[in-house]
Amino acid sequence: xxxxxxxxxxxxxxxxxxxxxxxxxxxxxxxxxxxxxxxxxxxxxxxxxxxxxxxxxxxxxxxxxxxxxxxxxxxxxxxxxxxxxxxxxxxxxxxxxxxxxxxxxxxxxxxxxxxxxxxxxxxxxxxxxxxxxxxxxxxxxxxxxxxxxxxxxxxxxxxxxxxxxxxxxxxxxxxxxxxxxxxxxxxxxxxxxxxxxxxxxxxxxxxxxxxxxxxxxxxxxxxxxxxxxxxxxxxxxxxxxxxxxxxxxxxxxxxxxxxxxxxxxxxxxxxxxxxxxxxxxxxxxxxxxxxxxxxxxxxxxxxxxxxxxxxxxxxxxxxxxxxxxxxxxxxxxxxxxxxxxxxxxxxxxxxxxxxxxxxxxxxxxxxxxxxxxxxxxxxxxxxxxxxxxxxxxxxxxxxxxxxxxxxxxxxxxxxxxxxxxxxxxxxxxxxxxxxxxxxxxxxxxxxxxxxxxxxxxxxxxxxxxxxxx
Numbered sequence: 001x002x003x004x005x006x007x008x009x010x011x012x013x014x015x016x017x018x019x020x021x022x023x024x025x026x027x028x029x030x031x032x033x034x035x036x037x038x039x040x041x042x043x044x045x046x047x048x049x050x051x052x053x054x055x056x057x058x059x060x061x062x063x064x065x066x067x068x069x070x071x072x073x074x075x076x077x078x079x080x081x082x083x084x085x086x087x088x089x090x091x092x093x094x095x096x097x098x099x100x101x102x103x104x105x106x107x108x109x110x111x112x113x114x115x116x117x118x119x120x121x122x123x124x125x126x127x128x129x130x131x132x133x134x135x136x137x138x139x140x141x142x143x144x145x146x147x148x149x150x151x152x153x154x155x156x157x158x159x160x161x162x163x164x165x166x167x168x169x170x171x172x173x174x175x176x177x178x179x180x181x182x183x184x185x186x187x188x189x190x191x192x193x194x195x196x197x198x199x200x201x202x203x204x205x206x207x208x209x210x211x212x213x214x215x216x217x218x219x220x221x222x223x224x225x226x227x228x229x230x231x232x233x234x235x236x237x238x239x240x241x242x243x244x245x246x247x248x249x250x251x252x253x254x255x256x257x258x259x260x261x262x263x264x265x266x267x268x269x270x271x272x273x274x275x276x277x278x279x280x281x282x283x284x285x286x287x288x289x290x291x292x293x294x295x296x297x298x299x300x301x302x303x304x305x306x307x308x309x310x311x312x313x314x315x316x317x318x319x320x321x322x323x324x325x326x327x328x329x330x331x332x333x334x335x336x337x338x339x340x341x342x343x344x345x346x347x348x349x350x351x352x353x354x355x356x357x358x359x360x361x362x363x364x365x366x367x368x369x370x371x372x373x374x375x376x377x378x379x380x381x382x383x384x385x386x387x388x389x390x391x392x393x394x395x396x397x398x399x400x401x402x403x404x405x406x407x408x409x410x411x412x413x414x415x416x417x418x419x420x421x422x423x424x425x426x427x428x429x430x431x432x433x434x435x436x437x438x439x440x441x442x443x444x445x446x447x448x449x450x451x452x453x454x455x456x457x458x459x460x461x462x463x464x465x466x467x468x469x
Contacts, residue, residue, distance in 0.1 A: 011042070011043075011045050011046055011047050011056075011354055012041075012042040012043060012046050012047075013038075013042055013046040013047040013048045014038070014041070014042070014046075014048050016048050016049035016050065019049070019050070019051050020048060020049050020050035020051060020053075021051075023048060023050060024050055031339060031445050032338060032339070032365070032367045032368075032443070032445055035057065035059075035339075035363075035365045035367070035368050036367070036368055036371070038057060038059075039057075039059045039368055039372075043059075044058070044059045044060035044063055044352070045057065045058055045059070045060075045063055045351070045352050045354060046059075050361075053361050054357075054360050054361065055342075055360075055361045055362075055363055056351075056354075056356055056360055056361065056362050056363065057363045057364075057365070058351065058352075058362060058363070058364055059365065059368050059369065059372075060352075060369070060372075060397075061369065061375065061395040061396060061397030061398040062352070062395075062397065063351055063352050064364050064369065064397045064400070064404065065396060065397040065404060065405075066351050066352065067343070067349070067351050067362055067364070068343075068364070068397075068403075068404045068405035068407075069404065069405045071345075071349040071351070072405045072406050072407075074345055074346050074347040074349050075343040075344065075345060075346065075362070076097050076343065076344050076346055077095070077097065077342075077343065077344070078342035078343060078344055078361060079344065081342060082095050084186050084189045085186065087198075088182055088186065088212070088268065088272065089265055089268050089269050089272070090261060090264065090265035090268065091261070091262070091265055092104070092262070092265035092266050092268065092269045093105055093108055093266065093269065093410070094269050094273070095265075103251060103253075103254075104258075104262065104266075105406075105410070106251065106252070106253070107249045107250075107251055107252075107258065108249070108266065108410055109410065110245075110249060111242065111245040111246060111249060112410045112411060112413070112414065113413075114413045116245065117413045117414045117417055118314040118417065119240065120161075120162045120242075120414070120417075121313050121314050121417060121421060122313075123158065123161040123162050123165075124158050124161075124162070124417070124418050124421050124422065125311050125312065125313075125421055125422075125425060126161065127154055127157035127158045127161055128154055128421065128422045128425045128426070129311075129425070130157065131150065131153060131154045131157065132425060132426065132429055132430075135150070135429075135430070135459055136430070136459055136460075136461050141460060141461050142458055142459060142460040142461060143458075143459055144435065144456055144457070144458055144459075145456065145457055145458075145459045146454055146455070146456055147283055147286045147287070147455040147456065147457050148279075148283050148450075148451070148454055148455055151278075151279040151280075151282040151283050151286070152176040152180070152275075152279045153172055153173060153176060154279070154282075154422060155176075155274075155275045155276075155278045155279035155282070155418070156172045156173075156175050156176040156179075156275050156279075157172050158274075158275075158278075158418055158422075159175075159270060159271055159274050159275050160172055160175070161241075162241060162242050162414075163222075163241055163242040163243050163267060163270060163271075164222045164241060164242075164243055165241040166222075171218060174214050174218075175214060175215060175218060175271065175275075176275065176279075177211070177214075178210075178211035178212075178214040178215050179211075179215070179271060179272050179275050179276050180276065181207050181208070181210075181211040182208065182211050182212070182215075182272065183272070183276055183446045183447040183448060184446045184447075185204050185207065185208050185211075186446075186447050188204070198212075215268060215271055219264060219267045219268060219271070220264065222243060222267075223243065223260070223263060223264060223267070226243055226244070226247065227247070230247070242267075242270065243263075243267065246258060246263050246266055246267070247263060270411070273409075273411065274411055274414065274415070276336075276447075276448050277336040277337065277415060277448060278336075278415050278418050278419055280334075280336040280448045280449065280450055281327070281330060281331050281334075281336050281401075281415070281419055282419055282422060282423065283450070283451065283455055284330050284331075284333070284334040284336075284449075284451070285326065285327055285330035285419070285423060286426075286432060286455065286457060287434075287441060287451070287455050287457070288326070288329075288330050288333070288382050289326070289427075289432050290432040290433055290434040290457050290458075291382070291434055291441075292382055293431070293432075293433070295326060295382070295384060296326075296427065296431070296432060298322055299320075299322050299323045299326055299423075299427055300427040300428070300431075300462075302320055302321075302322045302323055303320060303323060303424045303427050303428055304428065306319045306320055307424060307428070309428060311425075312420070312421050312424045312425065313421075314417060316424070317416075317417065317420050320420060320424065321388055321389065322384065322388070323420060323423060323424060323427070324387070324416075324420060325384035325385065325386075325387035325388050326384045326423075327416070327419050327420065327423060328384070328387040328399070328401075329382055329383060329384040329386065329387060330382075331399075331401040332370045332376065332399055332401075333370070333371075333380075333382060334443055334449055335366045335367060335370055335401050335449060336401065336448045336449055337366065337401065337403075337447075337448060337449070338365065338366055338367040338443075338445055338448075338449040339363075339364075339365050339366070339367065339445065340363075340364045340365070340366060340400075340403060342361050342362060342363045342364075343361070343362040343364075344359065344360070344361060344362075345357070345358055345359060345360045345362065346358060366400050366401065367449070369397070369398055369399075369400065370398065370399060370400075372398070375394060375395055375398035375399075376394070376398070402415070428462070429461065429462055430459045430460060430461060430462055431459075431460040431462060432457050432458070432459060432460075433457065433458040433460060434457060434458075435456060435457070435458055438456070439452075439453035439454075440453070
């Protein structure tokens with residue numbers, strides 16, 4: 001039973017009339033705008049009633065780290081979010097809690113170590129090469145390109161190559177569309193009190209069934225085929241892709257392997273999280289590069305000075321600080337995961353001097369943190385230099401595109417490696433320009449933060465001399 005706070009113990013917050021339903025409608029209409037205004041009105045910590053819930057919003061780096069790091073053992077994921085995600089990801093590391101999560105996390109850390117991820121670099125660059133070779137027709141100097149389609153296709157190609165050692169165009173396009181469909185539907189379901197059965201003839205249910213069927217068939221066929229190969233001791237059984245590593249994992253404590261269902265669920269998470277977040281981050285970065293050609297040219301010259309016209313690799317990453325800064329700044333302005341899944345307190349905790357009872361809901365919104373002028377001067381402007389060595393230090397917890405605390409994203413090294421390699425290869429080959437009739441850059445929150453309007457850019461081929469042709 002959740003503890004009800006006496007009014008005197010509540011921090012400031014909006015009045016919750018009608019059990020907070022008007023507030024819930026406002027959040028669904030414009031979640032990020034609502035939370036931004038909430039901080040302006042009530043400060044870094046506030047509380048509101050939503051039905052039977054008491055929702056606490058934490059909006060400063062210190063408060064976030066105090067909750068997610070100091071009190072990590074007293075927090076679990078918000079049940080409604082888990083219910084929605086479990087329909088897609090099963091009992092994966094994104095969903096589980098307690099001893100099951102600890103075991104999965106412990107095992108998966110070996111498969112997602114930086115050394116293992118660096119081994120996927122050639123597969124990542126091969127995916128980019130295949131896409132970029134077809135981007136501008138040979139007989140033309142430039143082309144208008146739908147960047148969301150491009151990055152979605154490339155990121156899915158990367159996942160297919162790194163997970164299954166394969167890349168088929170039709171599979172890639174279908175899987176990319178399925179992940180975007182599930183993301184949009186999952187966000188809508190977050191604001192419902194419960195999820196109706198998928199078999200009902202309701203709006204969105206047919207699309208959800210089709211998307212789940214597409215991913216399930218693809219993943220299950222790969223797992224079944226690999227296990228047959230392992231049983232037959234075939235050559236492909238030894239492939240060191242992500243699926244091979246998942247099947248080979250053994251718990252260092254118990255010696256047990258991941259179950260068949262756990263392997264499947266972790267593959268599903270990798271599809272959704274590993275594809276959409278990277279594709280979305282690169283999409284925003286592309287738009288910002290087109291809007292700031294001087295900064296793009298600086299990044300291009302850095303890439304050409306370090307890599308030339310060769311293929312970039314993991315050993316080049318540290319030598320590309322400006323390119324890395326443009327990617328980090330793009331993720332600050334437009335964090336792919338703009339609102340972190342809420343937490344539930346399993347014991348009373350104290351945050352910022354406020355006593356938060358057992359059963360309270362905590363909400364953390366990176367969008368608000370990363371647009372706060374206290375931590376980022378000129379917070380609405382694109383300023384990559386803030387991420388260079390020698391810049392004023394950014395408070396821990398102010399920039400958190402991969403989360404914080406024990407549940408920090410396992411794939412963050414994979415994501416940064418992928419984004420750096422792919423962005424470097426794009427800059428080697430093309431200049432990006434914003435068409436005169438381009439739609440304004442408006443973010444729209446699903447599970448990830450995507451542009452409200454399609455991003456179409458003029459992509460201009462660069463000659464070997466480094467100038468546009």
